[in-house]
Amino acid sequence: MDSLLNKLISEEFLSPIVLSLKIAFVSGMIVIVLGTLIGNYFARNTFKGKAFVETIIMLPMVLPPTVVGFFLIVLFGKNSFAGRMIEWLFNQPIIFTWWAAVIASAVVAFPLMYQSAKSAFQAINTDIEEAARLDGANEWKVFLFVSIPLASRVLIAGSILSFARALGEFGATLMFAGNIPGETQTIPTAIYIAIDSGNMTLAWMWVISIVIISFLMLLFIRSKED
Known part of the structure; x- marks a missing residue:
C-alpha cells in the first residue's frame, strides 16, 4: 500500500498528468476562442469556396494523427519559412518543445x-439578434451579449469535448513534440512508453487517471443536457 501511495505522489507519475492538463488547457483556450469566432462567421456567411475551406478545417478529425504530425513538421520544421521565423524570433525551433505539443493538440481538437x-449559432433565432440591433446594439455587443448566451449550452459542450480531445492526443504530439519527460511527455505518450518498457503498473495508473478525467468531463456534459 505504501509503495502504491509513493508512486501516486511521485514526480514520475504526476509530471505527465500535470503537463497534459496544462497543454490541454492552453490549447483548449486557443481552440475555444478561434472555434467560436470562426464557427460564428461560417454560420452566418456564404462565400465562394466555403465548402473547400470547411473541408480543410475538418480534415484533422478524419486524418490519422501521424499524418497531422507530419504536416506540422513540414509547416513548422527548421526548413520551413514559419519554422525559420520562429527560430529567429525565439532563438530556438518550436519542434520538440512544449508549444509544439500545444499546437498539435489545438489542431486535432479544433474541428470539434x-x-x-457553427451548429450552435445556426440554431439561434435571428429575430432575437435583430431585436437587439434595433435597440442600438452593435455587432460585437450582439455577439457577446445575445448570440453567445443563446448558444452557451452547445459551446460549453464543444469546449469540454475539445479539451478532452486535446488531453488524449497522441500521434501528432509524439511526432511533432516528441516524448521528453517533464517537457513534452503527456499521459498518452507516457502510457505508450510505460507499456513498451514493461512497466504495466505505471501504465495502468495513467490509464485509470485519464479515464477518470475523461469520464468526469463527459458526465458534466450529460448533466447539462438533462
Missing part, C-alpha cells in the same frame, strides 16, 4: 469546437 460553434 468549430462544428459545435
Whole structure:
C-alpha cells in the first residue's frame, strides 16, 4: 500500500498528468476562442469556396494523427519559412518543445469546437439578434451579449469535448513534440512508453487517471443536457 501511495505522489507519475492538463488547457483556450469566432462567421456567411475551406478545417478529425504530425513538421520544421521565423524570433525551433505539443493538440481538437460553434449559432433565432440591433446594439455587443448566451449550452459542450480531445492526443504530439519527460511527455505518450518498457503498473495508473478525467468531463456534459 505504501509503495502504491509513493508512486501516486511521485514526480514520475504526476509530471505527465500535470503537463497534459496544462497543454490541454492552453490549447483548449486557443481552440475555444478561434472555434467560436470562426464557427460564428461560417454560420452566418456564404462565400465562394466555403465548402473547400470547411473541408480543410475538418480534415484533422478524419486524418490519422501521424499524418497531422507530419504536416506540422513540414509547416513548422527548421526548413520551413514559419519554422525559420520562429527560430529567429525565439532563438530556438518550436519542434520538440512544449508549444509544439500545444499546437498539435489545438489542431486535432479544433474541428470539434468549430462544428459545435457553427451548429450552435445556426440554431439561434435571428429575430432575437435583430431585436437587439434595433435597440442600438452593435455587432460585437450582439455577439457577446445575445448570440453567445443563446448558444452557451452547445459551446460549453464543444469546449469540454475539445479539451478532452486535446488531453488524449497522441500521434501528432509524439511526432511533432516528441516524448521528453517533464517537457513534452503527456499521459498518452507516457502510457505508450510505460507499456513498451514493461512497466504495466505505471501504465495502468495513467490509464485509470485519464479515464477518470475523461469520464468526469463527459458526465458534466450529460448533466447539462438533462
